Amino acid sequence: MRIIGEKINGTRKTVAQAIAARDAAFIQNLARRQWEAGAHWLDLNAGAHPERESDDLRWLVEVVQAIGPVRLSLDSANAEALAAALPLASVPPLINSISGEPARLEGILPLVARFGCPAIALALDGSQVPATLEARMVVVRRMVAAARAAGVPDEDLYVDPLVMTVGTNTEAGRLFLDGLRAVRAEFPAVHLTAGLSNVSFGLPARALLNRTFLTLAMGAGLDSAILDPLDGELRAALLATELLLGQDRHCLNYTRAYRAGKLGAPKVDGAFAPLARP
């Protein structure tokens, strides 16, 4: 499972404030903690201010790279901002993302091909999220064909069938899981990814929903995700799921995490002992 750390996102209030104030220490603290927690990429989302996004994204790239050799995910739908930030990255970053929208496909895919980047492909056409599985697959097929034509190998594509919150549509989770299975069946070499925390927007006890959904999605073939690497219970669920799916040879990662105390405290003897009776 490859982890994309979600925390440097300008739609979060504290991050938006730090970007506006050019507070490098705040951003670098988030970057360092996520990297040390095992993130494979750090997602950088400057927020939705078209007039400032290029400058903000360039600033984020420089500030985060200053902590050391990290890999970045540039989270923007804006070809101009991506083109401005890409040359600053010291290794080809993950491009998050292309979509089926022709302007975005034509604007961003050439950058992906030119810089040799892996890229997330969102099953999105225009601003509408396709309502059915088949409509999403039409978009996925179009993106995979365009990527192949541009010389981007399937192994560099991370298809994201789009997680929406189950808070407004309780079918959203199932639709996403069906999307994973459909893409996996048709395109065995592409990777599958998700903005995991989307699933729980607007609901209480979000971490419980996020980690349960991660397990379901990994069972359906998810092999990377944008998530909170600082959530210890999420990390524990991830390790347990990898082991149960046969992705942890000799149970090595799982037992190592256990010995490091990262899988929670063992059940205390007597936790279910009968109550004292009068």
Ligand code: THG
């Ligand atoms: N697909 C792709 N990219 C994406 C998304 C996607 N990028 C943005 C988003 N969706 C994924 N990133 C986030 C980041 C933060 C949250 C949700 C999705 C979030 N954070 C909470 C908050 O800020 O209040 C809680 C976490 C916290 O406190 O740290 O909800 O779907 N390709």
